[in-house]
Amino acid sequence: MAGVVNFVTHDPGDFLKAADGSSKTIGGRIASGWSEEDHSTTLTGTVAAQASERVQWMLTASGRKGHAMQTMGESGAANNHRTKADPLDTEDRAVLGKLVWKPDGLQRHTFTVEHSQKRLDINLLSSRGPDERNVNDVKDEYANSTIERNRFAWDGRFGLHTAVADHLRAIVSVQHATSERIGHSWMGKIANPALPLEYRIRDNQYEETTWQLGLQADKVLRRQGWSSRFVYGVDYVRNSISNLYTGQAPLPPEAFPLKRFPDTHEIGAGLYAQNETVVGNWTITPGLRIDYFRIDVQNQDLYFPPAPQPAKDMSGSAFLPKLGLLYRATPEWSVFGQYATGYRAPETGQVNDRFQAKVGVTNNIIIANPDLKPERSRGIELGLRGRMERLSLDMVEVALVADF
Numbered sequence: 001m002a003g004v005v006n007f008v009t010h011d012p013g014d015f016l017k018a019a020d021g022s023s024k025t026i027g028g029r030i031a032s033g034w035s036e037e038d039h040s041t042t043l044t045g046t047v048a049a050q051a052s053e054r055v056q057w058m059l060t061a062s063g064r065k066g067h068a069m070q071t072m073g074e075s076g077a078a079n080n081h082r083t084k085a086d087p088l089d090t091e092d093r094a095v096l097g098k099l100v101w102k103p104d105g106l107q108r109h110t111f112t113v114e115h116s117q118k119r120l121d122i123n124l125l126s127s128r129g130p131d132e133r134n135v136n137d138v139k140d141e142y143a144n145s146t147i148e149r150n151r152f153a154w155d156g157r158f159g160l161h162t163a164v165a166d167h168l169r170a171i172v173s174v175q176h177a178t179s180e181r182i183g184h185s186w187m188g189k190i191a192n193p194a195l196p197l198e199y200r201i202r203d204n205q206y207e208e209t210t211w212q213l214g215l216q217a218d219k220v221l222r223r224q225g226w227s228s229r230f231v232y233g234v235d236y237v238r239n240s241i242s243n244l245y246t247g248q249a250p251l252p253p254e255a256f257p258l259k260r261f262p263d264t265h266e267i268g269a270g271l272y273a274q275n276e277t278v279v280g281n282w283t284i285t286p287g288l289r290i291d292y293f294r295i296d297v298q299n300q301d302l303y304f305p306p307a308p309q310p311a312k313d314m315s316g317s318a319f320l321p322k323l324g325l326l327y328r329a330t331p332e333w334s335v336f337g338q339y340a341t342g343y344r345a346p347e348t349g350q351v352n353d354r355f356q357a358k359v360g361v362t363n364n365i366i367i368a369n370p371d372l373k374p375e376r377s378r379g380i381e382l383g384l385r386g387r388m389e390r391l392s393l394d395m396v397e398v399a400l401v402a403d404f
Contacts, residue, residue, distance in 0.1 A: 056099075064093075068086060121144045
């Protein structure tokens with residue numbers, strides 16, 4: 001509800017600094033590794049250069065090959081009594097390029113291009129039946145999957161030094177990702193062993209294109225006895241997603257081709273403002289964010305029918321206030337507290353996803369949930385913080401109330 005995973009990649013300047021602090025015109029790094037848990041090997045190489053006083057560039061390439069994770073299982077049987085991991089081969093490749101342009105002391109533009117590929121091949125020995133004479137068991141099964149992602153981003157930073165903003169940051173990013181999982185199965189069809197096995201293929205394809213736009217400004221005000229920093233901005237994300245299931249010999253009542261959910265546009269937007277004011281030993285941090293989301297179904301082709309009901313659009317918004325307080329009792333110790341609200345919109349797969357297949361007497365069903373509501377939360381955090389010369393200490397008590 002309130003967590004963020006943030007990946008920050010290197011800049012060219014990270015490799016253009018000598019040990020004595022001086023600048024270099026060219027630099028880089030080579031790194032390799034090996035992991036015992038999956039017998040994987042990795043190799044990464046980076047080269048960076050100062051093309052001119054205003055331009056730096058960097059290129060990084062990496063690769064990784066691995067196998068199945070080691071487990072505590074002891075049985076290597078080629079059937080569903082197996083407790084060891086199934087045989088697995090993985091391969092990852094990635095290339096990252098950056099260009100940094102500083103036309104003057106008030107501007108910095110970073111252009112990023114990224115490409116990554118992942119492949120996985122697995123022999124599903126553990127899905128085989130233990131008795132070759134059982135006509136309904138899987139006799140052989142394996143699967144492979146591929147994931148590819150391409151991204152381009154521009155990150156512009158401007159020094160404004162105006163009455164409303166000291167700095168402005170603008171981000172434009174577009175990403176296209178695809179994945180495909182293909183499974184092959186041979187199953188006993190009838191009791192006569194002279195007849196061929198039933199051959200099934202499941203081909204699961206997924207594709208998404210994401211646009212991200214962001215603007216953020218900040219302003220610092222200082223007066224005698226206090227200082228105040230304002231941060232405000234807007235975020236916008238638009239995601240176009242699609243999926244397709246096809247193959248051979250689907251489990252009834254399904255028929256290929258089909259879609260688990262319809263082609264959909266997901267839109268998310270946020271408007272936010274936060275202030276941090278320091279007065280004496282007190283720091284007061286109020287903030288407000290306005291969130292909006294929309295799930296917009298583009299068409300019902302290959303979804304309804306056979307889905308029992310058509311997919312539905314959904315939208316919502318929320319006002320999310322927060323307030324933080326910190327009191328510095330001594331130079332080393334401070335007490336803090338915060339009240340914050342959270343909001344998470346449902347995903348397309350949670351709202352309109354559906355699945356139905358009958359295996360023997362078992363009927364497996366995933367039912368779409370078009371009336372699913374966004375998740376909301378309210379949290380209170382209280383804590384004590386110590387910052388000594390050789391010791392840092394944080395003690396926090398958190399209370400969270402979630403509405404679903």
